[in-house]
Amino acid sequence: MIEVININKTFGDNQILKDVSATFEKGKVNLIIGQSGSGKSVLAKCIVGLHEVDSGQVLYDGRDFTKMDRLQRKDIRKEIGMLFQGSALFDSMTVEQNIMFPLTMFTKMTRKEMQERVDFCLERVNLAGRNKLFPAECSGGMQKRIAIARAISMNPKYLFCDEPNSGLDPQTSILIDNLIREITHEYEITTIVITHDMNSVIEIGESVIFINQGQNWWQGDRKSIIMTDNKEINDFVFASDFMKEIKETLKKH
Numbered sequence: 001m002i003e004v005i006n007i008n009k010t011f012g013d014n015q016i017l018k019d020v021s022a023t024f025e026k027g028k029v030n031l032i033i034g035q036s037g038s039g040k041s042v043l044a045k046c047i048v049g050l051h052e053v054d055s056g057q058v059l060y061d062g063r064d065f066t067k068m069d070r071l072q073r074k075d076i077r078k079e080i081g082m083l084f085q086g087s088a089l090f091d092s093m094t095v096e097q098n099i100m101f102p103l104t105m106f107t108k109m110t111r112k113e114m115q116e117r118v119d120f121c122l123e124r125v126n127l128a129g130r131n132k133l134f135p136a137e138c139s140g141g142m143q144k145r146i147a148i149a150r151a152i153s154m155n156p157k158y159l160f161c162d163e164p165n166s167g168l169d170p171q172t173s174i175l176i177d178n179l180i181r182e183i184t185h186e187y188e189i190t191t192i193v194i195t196h197d198m199n200s201v202i203e204i205g206e207s208v209i210f211i212n213q214g215q216n217w218w219q220g221d222r223k224s225i226i227m228t229d230n231k232e233i234n235d236f237v238f239a240s241d242f243m244k245e246i247k248e249t250l251k252k253h
């Protein structure tokens with residue numbers, strides 16, 4: 001579980017996060033949603049320590065990240081898998097070399113152990129045997145799955161995904177969403193996904209935090225976010241007819 005308690009973050013005169021508190025649960029996909037510029041990425045960067053918070057706490061299973069020194073933070077970072085926007089694979093490396101990258105950086109695994117780990121992770125994302133391909137030889141959906149394989153190669157306790165569906169067609173988006181959900185449940189990972197995709201809210205939003213202008217307006221599950229009367233949430237969530245239809249359907253049940 002990751003807990004964020006009253007965090008504040010300012011750039012110059014611009015306060016981006018104001019007393020944001022949220023709980024991201026273990027074994028669940030926790031979504032961060034909100035308008036463009038509302039502070040979703042800044043919040044995620046504060047959680048992983050890419051930005052320092054001005055005040056407040058970030059607890060990884062009770063361990064206060066904000067009070068840790070560099071070495072202690074490094075230990076936590078080893079437990080975090082990251083899925084960046086795009087796929088962020090290294091173009092000059094094969095699929096296998098990409099997945100091995102964090103293993104060579106952070107573990108003392110032998111070549112054989114790394115090889116086995118790569119095979120296991122590729123199998124898990126349904127890409128067994130694609131070890132020697134280069135990213136340019138893979139489709140966008142495959143690249144995303146390779147990035148997921150790399151993110152889980154270190155057996156992470158925590159998984160951060162920034163817009164995992166960006167640039168994907170609807171069918172591939174659902175595939176990636178399902179994979180993220182399965183992996184989260186299977187390995188009991190605390191997963192945080194930043195998304196704009198309302199389809200993902202319906203598919204995988206077991207817990208959803210809605211950020212509005214740097215404040216945590218609301219946290220709940222996918223059904224309650226659709227049923228709430230909160231105006232800011234409704235303006236965001238029901239911008240599309242697709243979501244209005246879902247609300248009507250849910251009301252009938």
Ligand SMILES: Nc1ncnc2c1ncn2[C@@H]1O[C@H](COP(=O)(O)OP(=O)(O)OP(=O)(O)O)[C@@H](O)[C@H]1O
Nearest residue numbers: 011014016034035036037038039040041042043196
């Ligand atoms: N390093 C930085 N220095 C100064 N301002 C920043 C920095 N990073 C983000 N901001 C500002 O913080 C605000 C929130 O940005 P953030 O990237 O978190 O938005 P977001 O909700 O993730 O948006 P989007 O959905 O468009 O990615 C924006 O006004 C942005 O300009």
